[in-house]
Amino acid sequence: MKRFFPLLGIAIVLVYYPKHSFAQADFSDDPYFKSNVIYEFGASLGVMNCLTDLGGGKGVGKSFLKDLNTGNTEPEGSVFGSIAYKNALVLRTEMVWGVVKANDKVLQSVKESTFGRYDRNLSFRSTIFEVSLVTEIHPVYFKRYRLHEKLPRVSPYLLGGIGYFIFNPMAKLTNTWVELRPLHTEGQGFAEYPDRKEYKLKQINFPVGGGIKFKISEQVNFSTECVYRILNTDYLDDVSTNYIDPNVFKKYFDGPKLADVLALNDRQKEIDPAHTTTVGDIRGNPKKNDAYFSLNFKVAITF
DSSP: OTTTHHHHHHHHHHHOOOOOGGGGGGOSHHHHHHHEEEEEEEEEEEEEEEEEEOOOSTTOOGGGGGGGGGGGGGGEEEEEEEEETTTEEEEEEEEEEEEEEEEEEGGGOOOSSSTTHHHHEEEEEEEEEEEEEEEEEEEEHHHHHHOOOOOOOOEEEEEEEEEEEEEOEEEEEETTTEESSGGGTTTOOOTTTTTHHHOEEEEEEEEEEEEEEESSSSSEEEEEEEEEEESSSSTTTSSOOOOEEEEEEEEHHOHHHHHHHHHHHOOOOGGGGOOOOOOBOHHHHHHHHSSSEEEEEEEEEHH
16 A cells, blocks of 8 residues: 555656657557547456454554554455546446455554453454446546547546445354354344344445556556445444343354354453453444455456
């Protein structure tokens, strides 16, 4: 992330540099740039991370990227197709695969300042599959077309849209990954907690972000892009509110499933065997929904 924003700034400066500097880089005489409508197909590779109740920085947790753990970064990839009007307005559909994760143990070096977040000792991992429909807006191309000027090679852009994603939070217990949603770890769906509804593993999100597109030739372009997903759930990591009475689990589960939920609902004794959890103790913060985002590098072919 620290490398992305300086790159964005450099590209913007280059775009607005006196236009004679781009004389040899101009592509507006190519037939593909003269077409009002063009199509693109491509793929991307990048990284994905998330902002949830787990992990974070020191203290009680800071807002937005100040609470990011870069060590949780995981691979991400996509394929996409788009249609562009005068290169300036682009409608894009994309399929994304990625992984998100978080772990309270990353706070060990600052555990004295985390007010129990490290001692909570919870973690999760989830694959992400997403289908999105977004609009890209290229201000530079809008301006150049309006003024009948030649088009530059570089174009910063903004994007926003709607997506549909699938996730499935899991936690590792004795070298086995266990799905968390079926365990109702915070009493979601239990009669004793009517205000805690079961969360859905398939939901709508809202991608927003920006990037920089580089025209390599009339048919090939390269982009670097950062996309943040606004979510309607606080359960990406299966953590949101307070600890419930563990005896309630015995009404709904038995055997291995009961053993799993009792082990994964409250993992504080793994850090401190003498710890006693009180019903209603803070497990998460329901005031802030979770989010995930990606930084990727795209290559597209124009038709």
